[in-house]
Amino acid sequence: MFSVGAGCDGVDANQRDPNALHGDGAIIISRGASTATRVFVQLKLRRYAVPSTGYTYQVSLQLLRARDGERPEEPATLTFEHVNHDDLFAIVERMRGSTGLAPDAAAEAAIGLKLLSEVMIREKHNPLFDPLRNGVREFIVKLKGLSPSAQ
Structure with missing residues (x-):
């Protein structure tokens, strides 16, 4: 299961503690063992408002359990x-209300899509992303056209 907890108050980027991932303004997304991979992953996002460029998030990924179910002595x-x-917090909520996906799957899809698509925007001249551009664009347009009652 994938769970999300959030207190979405923004913090000034100059006043933030880069090591503080818990508390107000933090979202913690945890994924438990799936039958296919049995990998436990915890993703933490913290949102900081940056007036000129958008929102700055601190993304932290930690391996909690390996494929065999064992906890690593020193987690990667x-x-x-x-x-x-x-x-991103608002996007997760919109996708939960409009896609028909389970809440955890909607959060996973929203975060993954937004991380990838923002890199694609910044790297618009990088041919690595050329095969994805049209498909991702079409997918995002379709998502934006969904009504909140699609569940």
């Missing part, structure tokens, strides 16, 4: 900042 972690022109 990855943390980076991601700037996005959209409020």
Whole structure:
């Protein structure tokens, strides 16, 4: 199961503690064991309003359990900042209300799509993304056209 908890108050980017991922303004998305992978992953996003460029998020990914179900002695972690022109918290909520996906699946799809599409926008001249551009654009247009009662 994928669960999300959020307190979505923005924090000034100059006043933030880069190590503080819990509390107000943090969203914690945890995925439990699936029958296919049995990998436990915890993704934490924290939103900071940046007036000129959009929202800055701190994304942290930590391996909680390996494929065999064992907890690593020193979990692998990855943390980076991601700037996005959209409020990802609002997008997750809109997708939960309009896609017909289970709430956890909607959150997974929203976060994955927005991380990828924002990189594609910034890397508009990179041919790596050429095979994806039209399909992602069509998919986003279709998502935006869904009514909130699609569930």
